[in-house]
Amino acid sequence: MNQQQKETIDLLLREGNDSDAFKHLHKWLEGNSHDGDLHYYLASTYDSKGNEKKAYPHYEKAIELGLDEEELKGAFLGLGSTYRTLGMYEESKSTLEFGLTKFPEDNALKVFYSLTLYNVREHEKAMEVLLTCLLETTQDQNILQYRNALALYSKQLNRIWV
Incomplete structure (x- = not known):
């Protein structure tokens, strides 16, 4: 997918012309089914429009075909x-x-991973991942003053301190 194509789709989406954006994407995909970037862009567009069922096969294909580092993340x-x-x-x-x-x-991958851990009922691990991410990224002094305690507790959430 080239820059001009991305700009065309972005303009159509900004104008609220989702139907034409998807038509263009599918038309380009017909002639370029091995373009990982195009699959990724289509997946992201479906995803942003709340159509996850149509998004995930294109994410899968994009990863399979290969992407640059940022797009792969x-x-x-x-x-x-x-x-x-x-x-x-x-x-x-x-x-x-x-x-x-x-x-x-x-860190974005870590946060979304913690959401999934919650869904698979790995609550302790979800909290540990999320708290660790928070402690590594926050600049909030009200939180940082408790850094050591929170780091300790994140690994021992169910411990009763008697």
């Missing part, structure tokens, strides 16, 4: 999140875990 996050919203929790978990093996420092 976005595709893992988009696919994992989409699976989660469709109730496909195990698929979400494995997708986000795989994404985190490739991009272990990506």
Whole structure:
């Protein structure tokens, strides 16, 4: 997918002309079915319009075909999140875990992973991931003053301190 095509789609979407945007994307895809970027853009567009069922096959295809690093991160996050919203929790978990093996420092992936952990009833691990991410990224001094306690508690949420 080239820059001019992206600009065309972005303009159509900004103007509220979703139907024409999707027509263009599908037309371009017919002649370029092996374009991972095009599949990713179509998936992201479906996703942003609330049509996750149509988005996830294109995320899958985009990852399979290959993307640059930034788009690949976005595709893992988009696919994992989409699976989660469709109730496909195990698929979400494995997708986000795989994404985190490739991009272990990506905090957005971590946060979406914690949401999925909640859905698969791994509540303690979800809280640990989320609290750790918060402590690594916040600048809020009201939180940072409790950094040591929160880091300790994040790994021992059910411990009773007697």
